[in-house]
Amino acid sequence: MNLRRLGEVGFLRALVRRHRALMPPSPAGPGDDAAVLGDLLLTADALVEGEHFLAGEPPFLLGRKALSVNLSDIAAMGGTPSAFLLCLGLPSAVPGKFLDGLLAGIASAAAEHRVAWIGGDTVRSKRGIVIAITAIGRKGRRLLTRSGARPGDGIYVTGPLGASAAGRALLARGWRVRSAARPGRWRTLSAARAAARLAPSVSSPRGRRVRDAKEIRYAAENLAAHLDPVPRLAAGLILSRRGLVSAAIDLSDGLSLDLHRLCEASGAGALIYKEAIPISHATRAVAARMGWDPLKLALNGGEDYELLFTSPRRSEKALLRWPLDDGTGPILIGRVTPRRRRLLLENARGKTRLLQAQGYDPFTVD
């Protein structure tokens, strides 16, 4: 097995094949967003310094994100999170301020989503900080899995895409958020309000002329999406209750790759309407100013943590009528097709091209 050649998808497939003998009789084993054990959902994720964050990032937001990305996996299965284990790998010299901010951030997200910290471990890790969290949730009325999409089903997302990737790119270009950023009592906010909260902590790269306050606000909106993603728990719960959903996954690695995973698990293909992919004004504005392609950010950027789900055609009206939560409704972006694993992107004139699964695979990038 060569990790770089196989990539994460191939690696996981090889793992699953090799160790099938160990698999429990469970409706969702490795390969889904969370594992199922009786009435519980379990999911584990690790954030590694230098890969998923830099030491200079605001620790409060990092703490929030570390927990939120795990809760997003519970959301994708339609569950309600209840508790988490925190496993910290820390260099001895980690600054007390950083630790304090990190823990305060974790506590803030835990309080917001009512999940209890029940245990874990701290170990030394000279080469950098590692934050590994295991989240535990209860199953919702129906389990949302990746494998139920059927040809003809609509393909939906719960919010705009590409903002997180734009935020990551801004950080790479020298934009910064003050590391002390700890925006008071923090609740699930609309993107615009989160941006307004974060804006005072945002600074542009040294020597770069900022046109106006709008530019900072747009940057802040994308930075907030990247540094403090919101797990779509309410949406997952509603979708699980309504029973209108045939398959679901959370968008952690980019629309094209996660759609590929969903289609593969379902033995189906997909046709995506290019113009229907939701991209926020702030993301378009930043992309235009920086010379980036907003569509590429939305398709391949990753870390959106919106839900991607499919729903039978008969449920379309019901789905689009009711807002999921916070007033935002699901957005129809395409249809499931019978052609296994074949993803197509269709433009407004009806021309299609192949949609490569190019999302963020940690092992095949650079």
Add this chain to the structure above:
Amino acid sequence: MNLRRLGEVGFLRALVRRHRALMPPSPAGPGDDAAVLGDLLLTADALVEGEHFLAGEPPFLLGRKALSVNLSDIAAMGGTPSAFLLCLGLPSAVPGKFLDGLLAGIASAAAEHRVAWIGGDTVRSKRGIVIAITAIGRKGRRLLTRSGARPGDGIYVTGPLGASAAGRALLARGWRVRSAARPGRWRTLSAARAAARLAPSVSSPRGRRVRDAKEIRYAAENLAAHLDPVPRLAAGLILSRRGLVSAAIDLSDGLSLDLHRLCEASGAGALIYKEAIPISHATRAVAARMGWDPLKLALNGGEDYELLFTSPRRSEKALLRWPLDDGTGPILIGRVTPRRRRLLLENARGKTRLLQAQGYDPFTVD
């Protein structure tokens, strides 16, 4: 909070204090070996390259150990493990052979203890391999916690101490186990049989004269204890069933430190009979040859993964009569005293000295 000054114990205490508001109403929150959630026990541990293992160690044994140390936490609570989540952080260039050995080792321990791999995550980690495992188990008849030790209770361990530390020290001195070591079908073996299995893979440091085959076998026994510790699941289960135990903990960080933790949680002190501390012949032999103090290895070495438990005096006969498993019985090494957190070591002539909690604290060493 300064991690180096506080050490892990102090750090965890600060964590617990600061975030008590998040604590669930659970009989065992952070601070015990595993968290309790309904009927389940959950525990998470991470092994970090360069801290807990070196890239040159046999990956098969490393895989076994990564799972075993988590199962040991379940054992310490008297539970039966059922499943685990595996979170791997891997550099892109990790050799396929290493990965394959690692997974085969995890699978081997999983099959041996009948735990199912139900999920997890793989992420990239350029700076070194991280293996974070969350193990899930079912509670036994009675929950074993750290907090029930009462003055007068006997203090017991389930097996000899110091062998793992001796093995670690041998590795540091250039002793090696062939990285391909994958000793066939592996079951819970006696220390001597594990050593016999491992011996053909063991090599002494280059240029070092080995006296005889015995020296290799003794080295192998300590190396096996370090590289492939056995979680004391059967012992934990029996102790939980019999209900003779007032407090328990697994010996991951050394007798003196783990005893300190148990005594602190119980609000008690301890008197340890120096001569009663079990140290194997192989550990004594290696220590004598290398000029190490076997008592220090046993008191402060860590990673023994034996259970340390206390039991009321009235249960003493019952405990000592029945073997726990594999024919080895619990070994009485001291008594709980009323003096909170005060640990004493008594020699054969009845002279006592203070026993410092000097076990392996990842943040205060070097």
